Structure formats: structure tokens, C-alpha cells
Amino acid sequence: MDKYEPIRILGEGSFGKVYLMRHKVERKLKCVKVIKVKNIPRKEREACRVEVELLRRLNHPNIVGYKESFLTRNKESLCIVMEYCDGGDLCDVIKKARRQLFPESKVLHWFVQMALGLHYMHSNRILHRDLKTQNIFLLGNGRLVLGDLGISKVLEGTMDFAQTCIGTPYYMSPEIFKNKPYNHKSDIWALGCVLYELTTLNHAFDAASLNGLASKIIRGKYPPIHPKYSRNLRNLIDSMLDKSPSARPDLEDILKLPFIKKQIQHFFSDIVSRPSAQIGDGTQIVRAAALQMVPGQAANGNVIDSPDVNSLTKQLNHLGLTSIITRALAPPETKQPKEGMSDRSVKRLVKEQKGALRREEERRQAVEA
Known part of the structure; x- marks a missing residue:
């Protein structure tokens, strides 16, 4: 526990407490579950061990990030360090x-x-x-x-x-x-x-x-x-x-439902279009996985070699979403007026494009609000 400084208690239960702590060197906030293992029944102790093993095995940007686990010096408590979710539940x-x-x-x-x-x-x-x-x-x-x-x-x-x-x-x-x-x-x-x-x-x-x-x-x-x-x-x-x-x-x-695939495309398009400075480590992983799936795109972003990137990339390929990710990374198409189009048709095309841009901006604002 020497690496972390406690800030406040986030919650508590019959077998322990959950703290918000800051890593003393990295200065990043972490969620630390402190579970009292001394004198607890074997069944609960086994549940603690299973939780640690599960967290260690699961590497995915949409599953709470496991950092490390250790026993306190007196061997009375097990500490599980996870990423801190600052947006609440x-x-x-x-x-x-x-x-x-x-x-x-x-x-x-x-x-x-x-x-x-x-x-x-x-x-x-x-x-x-x-x-x-x-x-x-x-x-x-x-x-x-x-x-x-x-x-x-x-x-x-x-x-x-x-x-x-x-x-x-x-x-x-x-x-x-x-x-x-x-x-x-x-x-x-x-x-x-x-x-x-x-x-x-x-x-x-x-x-x-x-x-x-x-x-x-x-x-x-x-x-x-x-x-x-x-x-x-x-x-x-x-x-x-x-x-x-x-x-x-x-x-x-x-x-694989069409309207869900369309939302997946929007999701990755939003992330890839954001400046790197405005997204956190976990979202950088989502971006890296998307870039890694499309030939020639990996060079456009920081290459991140992590189990989370590999897991997400493998998952998206398994789901057959490569074409969806490719479209998400492609620049938006802008229809140009064709030669010989009437003024009325050109105005209608411009109106449609303005409407599409407005709807896209409304969607972005709704997601980011």
C-alpha cells in the first residue's frame, strides 16, 4: 500500500471497503478494493481469489481495468487495484x-x-x-x-x-x-x-x-x-x-443487427475523430484497435501494444465488423452537384447535406453531453 495515498472511501460492505486512492509516482487516481481476508470463511476467501483471477484474465476496454493485487504487510487484507471510473455509475x-x-x-x-x-x-x-x-x-x-x-x-x-x-x-x-x-x-x-x-x-x-x-x-x-x-x-x-x-x-x-452496426460505426467514427489529447488511456485503446484493423491506418495513430487492443481487434474481426470500422475511419462523403442539374435540384442537394450535418452534430452533442 506504500505506493498509494488514500483520498476517500467510495463504498463499504461486510468484508471490506473500496477507496479512491492516488498512485504516488504516476499521480493517477485508482479504485482500490480492500478485502479483509483474515478469519473470513473459506467460501468468501475463494471468491476473492476468483475475482482477482477473473480481472487478471479479462482484457477489454469495456470491462473495468485491473491494475494489480497484493496482500497488506500484516497479511490481513487483500488489495485489488482497478481503474477509477470518474463518471459514476x-x-x-x-x-x-x-x-x-x-x-x-x-x-x-x-x-x-x-x-x-x-x-x-x-x-x-x-x-x-x-x-x-x-x-x-x-x-x-x-x-x-x-x-x-x-x-x-x-x-x-x-x-x-x-x-x-x-x-x-x-x-x-x-x-x-x-x-x-x-x-x-x-x-x-x-x-x-x-x-x-x-x-x-x-x-x-x-x-x-x-x-x-x-x-x-x-x-x-x-x-x-x-x-x-x-x-x-x-x-x-x-x-x-x-x-x-x-x-x-x-x-x-x-x-450484427443493422441499426446496431450503424451505431458501432458512429461510435468508432467519434473516437477516431477526437484529438488524442481529449481522450483517456482506455479510449486510446479503442482508437488503436480500430486503426489496427484497417490497412495503412495504424501509422496514423500511436501504435499501442496491449492485451486490450488485441482482444478488441480480435473481437471485432470475429464479429465481421471490418467493413464497418473501415467506413468509420473513412472521411465523410460530400456529394457534388452534377453538371446539368437544375437550380432546384442543387438547392435540394444542399439542403439535404445541411440536414445531414445538423443531425450528425446533434447526435454528437447528445453522446457527449
């Missing part, structure tokens, strides 16, 4: 919205990052199992990361079934309440609940008691989403909140 962001619905562009900007992070976990045969707005964190530059992987389940072999009933009731799927086996489709349900919450600022399922909540979730009935959101987005939420696990889409299917 999605739960706080929703509360601060004060009933003002988010633009769809912002919702999709966040969702694409959640989906990429969770897809990476699933492709590594890991379930999150406690997805909720309180476990999804933001950084000031707009990047979003999945956190609190302490109860994730590593699946041996193929995508097998997990029996343990863990999670937050609002986000629990029907099969869990029915004590049935579940797999990665329960994460899809929870992510659907998060997406619903971003479009309504309310839980999809709510009740005064656990039994009442279970009843609503098992019936699968929830209030309609505001019609200001596109049919594509509303259909996606409906499919993710299907009562039947087998009917819910996989993340690979979701990330």
Missing part, C-alpha cells in the same frame, strides 16, 4: 436525468459498449450474473465499463448451465425465479432490463414485495416504451425480455 446517471428521457443516440452509445464488454465475457465462457445499472460505470470521456465481477461464473468446457441463484431481484430472469437452470441468456435478460431502464428511467419490473416482483417477472409484462424511440430499439428490448431463454438473442446476433 449508470444508476446515478438515470437518477440525475430527472424524468428527462435520454436521446436514442446516447442510449445506443452506451448499449454498444455494454454489449461489446459482455460479448467478450461470454466468448471467454464467463457469465457476469449480476448486471445492473449500479455495476456499469462511466468514465468522464464517455467510455463505459462493466464492473463488479466478483460473482461471475467461469464455465468449464462449453457454455454450460449454472445453478447458483445470484443477482439483483429487479434484473433476475424468469428461469431463476422458477429455480430452473440458466446460462448466458440470463445475462441477456439483465442487459435487456438495463436497456429498458435507459429508455424509461424506471425498472421494467417493480413491486412492493419479492413475491410480487417474481410474479411480474414470470408473467413477463412491463409498461410500454415511449414511442419516441425507434421500432428497432423497442423490438430489441422485447426480444431480450422474452420469457423463454431460447428465444432471446445471443450478443453476437444483437451486435
Whole structure:
């Protein structure tokens, strides 16, 4: 702990505390989870070990960054050092919205990052199992990361079934309440609940008691989403909140939907167009992965050799998104008036281009606000 100076407590639980600390040499802020391991039951001690191993294994810009872990000098506490998410969590962001619905562009900007992070976990045969707005964190530059992987389940072999009933009731799927086996489709349900919450600022399922909540979730009935959101987005939420696990889409299917691919293109286009001085280390990794995918583009940015870059590049290639990234990196097309066009046609073309530029600027402002 000699390398870090404590600033304040961010949270605490039965087995320890989470601190905001500053690295004395790098002067960068870190989140340090200090877990009391002395005299704690073997099951909890094993959970600590599993969390450290998970964090060490997962290298992705949309999963909270693991820095290091160590025991304190007296061997009584385990310290896990992670990146500090200065933008708070999605739960706080929703509360601060004060009933003002988010633009769809912002919702999709966040969702694409959640989906990429969770897809990476699933492709590594890991379930999150406690997805909720309180476990999804933001950084000031707009990047979003999945956190609190302490109860994730590593699946041996193929995508097998997990029996343990863990999670937050609002986000629990029907099969869990029915004590049935579940797999990665329960994460899809929870992510659907998060997406619903971003479009309504309310839980999809709510009740005064656990039994009442279970009843609503098992019936699968929830209030309609505001019609200001596109049919594509509303259909996606409906499919993710299907009562039947087998009917819910996989993340690979979701990330290949045309309107989601379009948002992925916008996401990478925004990042690549920003000045390097205005983006943090994690977002630099996203930029580097995009540049690395397109021949001749890597020379246009700083080459970053890191597991996160390699993981994201491999993921995007696996999803068949090379053409999407190529278009994201291409300069915007500007249609020129053709020879012989009437004045009326030229005016209409100019008006269309101005409208497209205005919509693009509105989308950027909505994402960055």
C-alpha cells in the first residue's frame, strides 16, 4: 500500500471497503478494493481469489481495468487495484436525468459498449450474473465499463448451465425465479432490463414485495416504451425480455443487427475523430484497435501494444465488423452537384447535406453531453 495515498472511501460492505486512492509516482487516481481476508470463511476467501483471477484474465476496454493485487504487510487484507471510473455509475446517471428521457443516440452509445464488454465475457465462457445499472460505470470521456465481477461464473468446457441463484431481484430472469437452470441468456435478460431502464428511467419490473416482483417477472409484462424511440430499439428490448431463454438473442446476433452496426460505426467514427489529447488511456485503446484493423491506418495513430487492443481487434474481426470500422475511419462523403442539374435540384442537394450535418452534430452533442 506504500505506493498509494488514500483520498476517500467510495463504498463499504461486510468484508471490506473500496477507496479512491492516488498512485504516488504516476499521480493517477485508482479504485482500490480492500478485502479483509483474515478469519473470513473459506467460501468468501475463494471468491476473492476468483475475482482477482477473473480481472487478471479479462482484457477489454469495456470491462473495468485491473491494475494489480497484493496482500497488506500484516497479511490481513487483500488489495485489488482497478481503474477509477470518474463518471459514476449508470444508476446515478438515470437518477440525475430527472424524468428527462435520454436521446436514442446516447442510449445506443452506451448499449454498444455494454454489449461489446459482455460479448467478450461470454466468448471467454464467463457469465457476469449480476448486471445492473449500479455495476456499469462511466468514465468522464464517455467510455463505459462493466464492473463488479466478483460473482461471475467461469464455465468449464462449453457454455454450460449454472445453478447458483445470484443477482439483483429487479434484473433476475424468469428461469431463476422458477429455480430452473440458466446460462448466458440470463445475462441477456439483465442487459435487456438495463436497456429498458435507459429508455424509461424506471425498472421494467417493480413491486412492493419479492413475491410480487417474481410474479411480474414470470408473467413477463412491463409498461410500454415511449414511442419516441425507434421500432428497432423497442423490438430489441422485447426480444431480450422474452420469457423463454431460447428465444432471446445471443450478443453476437444483437451486435450484427443493422441499426446496431450503424451505431458501432458512429461510435468508432467519434473516437477516431477526437484529438488524442481529449481522450483517456482506455479510449486510446479503442482508437488503436480500430486503426489496427484497417490497412495503412495504424501509422496514423500511436501504435499501442496491449492485451486490450488485441482482444478488441480480435473481437471485432470475429464479429465481421471490418467493413464497418473501415467506413468509420473513412472521411465523410460530400456529394457534388452534377453538371446539368437544375437550380432546384442543387438547392435540394444542399439542403439535404445541411440536414445531414445538423443531425450528425446533434447526435454528437447528445453522446457527449
